[in-house]
Amino acid sequence: MPRTPTVPERLDRALEQLLAGLSPSAAAATAGFDAPGRTLLETADRVRAGLLLPPVAPRFEARLGARLAAAASGDSVAWVLRHPGRLIVTGAVGSAVGVGVTAYAVWRSTRRSSTVRFLHR
């Protein structure tokens, strides 16, 4: 035997019809609502009309869009951030290489300038 739908279930179906474009009275009639039920649908219609989508500020939309695009393309950065240990090792190796190269360059320039001074003595 089919179960009689509860008032919240009937209201839900009537709301679907209201949101699909039916008038409150027509939606109430299809759900078999009496006068109090009709006033609920009239209230629903007021809520639907009163709660419009607020406009999104164009600057915010553009800024967030750019941020998402950067995040979407920044997979490698995200990977590094998810593995901080490797970031430290990479940084340490990079620094050591940098220090080595700089020291070598300084040493070379010192030798060259002392050689030049020697030649011009």
Place this chain on the structure above:
Amino acid sequence: MSAVSRPRRLDGVPDPDLVDVRAAQADRAAFAVLYRRYLDRVYGYCFYLLGDHHDAEDTTERTFLAALDAIERFRDQGAGFRSWLFRIAHNQVANALRSRGRRRTYPLESVAEPMAPADPAAEIGQADEARRVRRALAMVAEDRRQVLVLRFVDGLSSREIGAVLDRSPGAVRVLQHRALRDMREILAAGD
């Protein structure tokens, strides 16, 4: 013969976002399509629950960044992408309210009008009516307000709202019924 099974939402309707979700899972740059599709509605949800444009922007931003971060883990389990996204927004709104240290917001009635119609007389009438509705909405209990916003601003079904709020569709319908009864009484008292 094996039939190709199409992913379906809880209400039996195929998830219209799934093709774009699959594209975003393969290439995160494709998430832009979903962002453009849902920005207005996620922002609307955050705005009507937080009652403040700045907080709504902040929460919307957190929602989309979290969604992009988790898009690869999205699995269609019946509720659909839309419910999944609004569940993230729901959690972000809850975090924002917690960090504010209050559970209810009232500034909704004092904010600028969402949209301006072309006719100035109609604009005044609609603005007054929208203000009355927002004032009434701010007086409704938070769980009922969430149901009203998800239903009337974002257009979610009671099943989808259930997936967002982690409640059964039946519980959502009861909340919806009570919320509209509350709104009827509040609006009648204000008219």
